């Protein structure tokens with residue numbers, strides 16, 4: 001029997017090899033580290049997982065597609081962006097994961113997101129594999145017509161790689177209902193097929209699921225509530241800081257408010273807003289979803305209770321709960337130390353990998369409940385899988401039904417992570433629980449399906 005420390009040495013060698021084989025992909029290295037540094041107990045306990053090549057296969061995407069995306073701006077100038085789709089693992093079902101349109105996108109970023117997605121999707125228990133895609137295209141300041149031409153060009157290549165039983169993209173940063181509409185239209189035109197289940201996050205009149213836009217934020221708040229229950233508390237009366245002001249942040253604030261918490265912040269790349277009375281969601285939705293504006297406009301229009309802090313860190317605002325809902329590595333060691341000093345009780349990740357590894361360790365050492373994104377924000381992709389189920393059955397469910405299913409899924413993910421952590425001598429460590437539980441499901445399927 002191999003010991004945990006021998007197993008950890010093997011995993012550490014593998015991590016070094018991953019860094020050599022995938023140069024200049026720091027986000028992917030970080031995501032691989034975060035998973036592999038928690039797997040030693042399960043690999044040591046179950047010899048089949050130590051089988052040569054299993055973890056090596058898991059960290060190598062099944063397929064990676066990189067393509068040119070040429071399009072014309074409103075002045076007729078030709079622009080060229082780069083498109084990506086990383087089909088990481090299909091042991092549990094068709095590749096599933098969003099598309100991100102943001103200037104920071106590169107292969108390493110898409111690989112980190114795709115790698116996380118494998119475990120997240122496994123945790124939902126809904127039979128979906130892991131993938132991710134996107135482009136370095138920046139939709140900010142682009143007209144609708146430019147976004148449409150970009151999406152059409154992107155899909156003109158992507159269509160040959162996706163399909164309802166093959167690979168099912170959805171939204172992520174920079175890709176919402178508008179972009180999914182243009183992408184779906186072009187797919188339908190090229191293939192001459194009404195294949196609703198090829199994309200999720202569609203409009204409600206043409207195959208979209210009710211509650212899909214809300215699902216990531218709602219699910220994260222349900223996960224945070226479950227972690228608080230373990231500590232004998234609920235969300236009523238708790239002050240919450242939320243970063244970001246996109247889809248995830250907006251519906252996080254909505255659910256927090258519905259459950260009696262006071263969500264006092266939101267942010268974007270220009271700074272953050274703090275509103276002592278709690279964020280006014282109608283105003284925030286008007287500015288972000290209708291006008292596609294910036295958060296400083298919120299403070300200007302809200303009146304005395306709100307102020308805009310240019311360039312500051314949202315984590316400076318004292319709170320009981322912190323829900324990072326913007327982007328990767330937005331909550332670092334200094335921010336974690338400030339949150340701890342201010343008495344934070346729980347941190348739950350709405351975004352993917354928003355907390356740096358140093359910050360995660362600090363929070364856990366201080367006894368703060370920490371919900372990793374692959375568990376806490378799995379509600380979004382879970383409702384995407386429910387959208388696929390509705391599409392395949394040619395039906396649509398009520399909002400109440402979808403919300404009930406979402407609540408059940410989040411409770412079950414919380415229980416799975418909690419119990420798995422206890423089983424592997426790491427009580428209360430949701431990072432270990434989520435990684436091991438997700439890994440077991442994917443690894444069992446990969447072993448059963450042979451060396452492919």
Ligand code: GLU
Pocket residue numbers: 096097098099168169170171172173200352377378380381382384
């Ligand atoms: N982009 C979301 C995520 O990070 C959703 C993916 C999906 O719905 O396929 O999980």
